[in-house]
Amino acid sequence: MSIELKVFGGAYFPKDKALKKNTGLKPLVIAVNSTTKAVVEAVIFGKLAAEYPEWIEDYFKAKVWEHRDGLPCPAMDVFSSDFFETAVWIDKSGEPAPIPMDQDDSMPAPKSVARLDLRSRAACLSLFGPVEEITAAQYGLIVDLTNDDESSFTQNLAEAISKETRVLSLEPERQGQLLAWVRETAKETAQWPEIARLMAKWLDVPLDKRPQTTSTTDATTQRTESGTTLGGGNQTDRSPDMIHNLKTLAVEVALAIISSGEPVNIYAIPSNFLTPAKAMAENQTDPRFTAWWKQFRRTPGILDFSRAAIIALIKSAPEGLSLDPVALREYINRALIESDHAKPTQEIIDIACGTVRRDTQNDETRPLSPGEADAPANMPLSDKEFEADIARAERERDTSENQTGKQLAAGRGEFVSGISDPSDPKWIDGSAQPKIENLGGGVFSVDALINNPLSNEVEKQEVPPALNDREIKIATELNELLSARTDMINEKDVAELTVIAGHPLSHLIPLVLVDIVTTEFSLSPDFTDEEIHDVATTVLESWSDDLHVRQKIMLDAIVEYRTPAPPKCTEQKSTSTAQKAPELELTLIYRQQLTIAALQGLCANPAYCVSFEELPGMATLLANSIINQQGEA
Template sequence: MSGTNPVFLVRKAKKSSGQKDAVLWCSDDFEAANATLDYLLIKSGAKLKDYFKAVATNFPVVNELPPEGELSLTFCDYYQLAKDNMTWTQIPGVTLPSSEAAAAARQHIVDGVDTETGEVLEDHTENFGNESNSPAQATAPAPELTVVATMPLRHRVLAQYIGEGEYLYHVDASQKKEILRLEMDTDNSYVQNLLLAAENVEAFKKAIEHDIHKIVNAVKKIFPVDGKTPELATVIQFLKTWFETEHIDRGLLVKEWAKGNRVSAIQRTESGANAGGGNKTDRNPDYEHTLDTLDVEIAMATLPMDFNIYELPGSVYRRAKEIVKKKESPFKEWSAALRATPGILDYSRAAIFALIRSAHPEFYHYPGRLQGYINANLTETDHENPTEEALTAARHTPEKDAVEEANRQLAAARGEYVEGISDPNDPKWVKTGTSQPTTEPELVKNVGNGIFDVSALMQNSSTHGTETNPETTSNVQVQKADSDEKQAGDAVQAGEGDLGTGKEAVTVENQNQAETHQNNDSVSQSEPEAQQNVPESQQEEPEAAWPEYFEPGRYEGVPNEVYHAANGISSTQVKDARVSLMYFNARHVEKTIVKERSPVLDMGNLVHVLALQPENLEAEFSVEPEIPEGAFTTTATLREFIDAHNASLPALLSADDIKALLEEYNATLPSQMPLGASVDETYASYEQLPEEFQRIENGTKHTATAMKACIKEYNATLPAPVKTSGSRDALLEQLAIINPDLVAQEAQKSSPLKVSGTKADLIQAVKSVNPAAVFADELLDAWRENTEGKVLVTRQQLSTALNIQKALLEHPTAGKLLTHPSRAVEVSYFGIDEETGLEVRVRPDLELDMGGLRIGADLKT
């Protein structure tokens, strides 16, 4: 037992059961003691339904206290709870059982030895007053049973592990030894991974015994004990998924995992059928296919253009997301039908595309026909390898030209000018001189044989002319090679910005010697003049190439992604290692921890770019567009436009006007003869009928039935009045009967737009009469959705960042550093730490060259 305070529990029996109250005490927590009490009651043959729930009371100090951990059904024969239901008191008038025999026996026994005879007694527990006359019970001691619920978590897991599929409520001594042996067996990777996984899943620690039994056996079913030992991460993934899955779906989850399908959930349709998702399909194995991703595929399949369905063009994907968001037709109807199809997630992407693109374009108007078409044509045998027929029906075009054509068509649909699709004679395509790109000369030209033409570079230097943009000037680096190596192997690095040309730096990798020494002086002009004047046609511009391994040295123009993927430990990695080596491993080695972006981080990057590299603002950030004057911004502006439009329309006939015309027409019709409530009234109406309708012969009896038949026959010849009740459309239908010309004139009038509904409804209404209208919401949505990998920046954020930039540049110290003519930005250094021998790298935000002394600085926000 543990060292906690003892708990004394009582379960009072219900009067109708005829059972005795049960008590138990043990040095454990309430849950464990309660589980032990329930187990002992069931073992004794009692039923828990005959008892009330267990209640903890104050611990009684009396001679009749039962042994720890043993059930007592007689304690309540002598003691009862006081009025506070917490304190035990002796029942008045009840004689307590005699304990003299036990006391006398204890006087002669000390440490298991009879002091009178000197006999060493066997280790057993005496139970005076409850002796058994059975020889078998006297010789065979009762087995020691431990309730599994009272054991630590690791032992509870192992108890169910050794149960061989049987739920173990308690374990005996031999089973407990086996549990301890497995716990200490560090060579058994299977068991150790199971224990570690259980301790790392929070839901497992809170699970009840029944769930532990279920999940342990599920693990053994998915990962056979005699098979390959599963990885710890895989076991943890399954345990988390199992506890997050509804109870009714856990059986299906185990089956999918046992088949090798590592599904994260059992997805169901709205009707409750299994939506599938466990089979291997033609999609990327790491791609999690859900009903939401199915919607995107459905939307893409409804688009008219052909493209590579496995390498989706970005424009097609964005358009599909827009269709899903706005629930456009026919996507909406296809989605509703396919989402209701059992096992829909098991089908390949090619099958979905082929199904939709092979259907009649009008099927989606008829849900019944659409569902019948799906049931008849959605068939596939190999979900992972679609047939050529399916790919052809899906209009899968893996060629690059198809992707470009899809992008061109979408660009034209967005209103952009696309050569070959847009009309160049359209007045909206205004050609200006600024649209022609200006070509700038290269500053460093490779003329072959290891010779580089730097005449253009020297023309902008401080000794040969005026510097056009001193803020972005950086020194040209020429790497020196040993005399015995070829010049063709040298690497030339151009600084970032290349003296204001804005071109990216180009580096030719040195294949023979990676160790470089940087030269900050001007490039020597002693090279042959003829070699500097090689014709332009013979020059071959080297392709951008960076070494896989950076030798110690100084490098300019290294792209950000290349630097962060290069060898060497950065300051960020050192900081993460100081936090925790596990954190360092997860973030930089396993890469399971991804650096998340935040508004604060984005703001810092924005200030950083404006202060150091303002020319990169457009390439890295997407600034919120300005709302043009006259654009619709709020619901009020939409309603104001609709009200003005409706006021300009000719007035339509109201329902009351139409009703008055119908009533006026009905008033001109002859009235029908009443049938009469009596024979006399009926006869009076009959006498008023024209002679041709008085068909009863004179001299015969004029019965009411015969006369009413004649009246009805007459009334049937009269024109029927039109209806004067119902909606305006119903009244218009009646008016069309008597005055079709008036109704035709009314139909020619434009209907007023609705001024009620959501903002999206109002926008559509305005578009119907003003297609060229500009809406602020659409501009902002397009800006947010078409980021092209850039960071979104609002106008307010940009204004704040520009104010910070202005303050930095006007600062007496910081401004001089940021605008220094010999500054360089984002220069990379690679080296080896002398104390540890580790490769290190550093990249100061700003570097100043002070006569051969380089000073690095960081800009912090």
């Protein structure tokens, strides 16, 4: 009698503690012919022990399913690590499902963390930090963690959170601070009771006296779908006051696509590039953008790289590469290399700015040589090579900055040796020298700033592009401000600001213009006319020749300007003859009633006696959770 064999699939998923030691671990999937799931489990375990004996303890128990039509099928009798690049694990059915080709990686629809049970929310906070939604793959990791019998720090952290439920009531920012402090303070071998005591100790201390983490790693660090960190927090070529996250990275990716083949200053992005880049990043409908974005979201440490490296990588890619996900992944793994994120080389900056081009057709399509295939992605440099590389980058940067300064001076109408023509009559009688002219009555002309381009008579001198519409608008408002034609400052104030800055207006206006354009890159919407007047005045009052200091002052000023003022309380004096005003009946909506009830309950609980600053946030979260639960019913 013959025995009918069926096709079964089996998947091994890596444990969280194993991913901490080896971020390159991927799920291993295989298909075999057998009779029952129990036999399949024994067979594929034997194959795992034979092929990867050092990884046996790094994977959870195998998930086995019987293959049927419509399900993706892995390779027969061979473990594959790229199976889940085109499939997703559905925990509810215990089977894989193909990823629809016309949908992105966010499908199936993400789950709301607030609707999970207590243990799942605790596990989610332990694995991914304070997030609002999770993908199906992330939910599978949560289920695996809650069912894991082996002790790990992440599992003990999740258990401690489920016991100390006050943690789940905190605002996301407070949750991030608590997790960062616990991870820094607790030992790797700490059990959940010890971690729970640390959490209780932190919660029982008043808000202004709570200990903070001393490390630079934020507990809310964003992660890839596999759980590895996306990086961030390190020094790059961006402004030190700029918060770099996935949102700003998306704008940079879109900028690289839009400006392909065109020159653009990536450190002072014109609005004609910045506005469409923001729109592309927000809509996420362009196929070129979605292809790059998917791969970057899967790249560990992507937020650590400089802006120049990201943009140069995209601009250097062969045409049509984004149509092939496999080739695009290989290209990123091979080409995204940077030794100093804060000081990218001048070659990379030139490629990113579009001033030079790199021919990558042959380089990207040729096979790797044996030496290249065996070499690691990032070859370590010797001390001498590293120091020489840094010195060369600094020399190139200083040369570029010096040349830029000369071009700006020539653009302001000043005589610059090597750029200006000494035989020009205007340098003899000064009749044609462009300048910001005082027209009297506190009125100044900025025609030289807007209309006069740089001289192109000198060989090999690059002429900067003319001001775009947005930059002309900003320059006009600066002219209005410094001509005392606004309510912000008068003529006397203008003279005092010039003295404070220690430079003439012809020198200050171009710098303030660049500062405003650069600051607008990380903000939305753009500055209004009144905001331009306010931030420009603030910068001039606290003038610094350091670009980063001025941008920090400008960011602080715009944040303060856009912060709504608290409502003023006016008291009316009562008189003996005044009539008593009729009392208005207050009608509270359901959400407000729930919030008040939650606040009363929290205030009556002795466990929250030292958390008064956080009670409003807890009450709001509790009310929202109740409404969400009722919405499901």
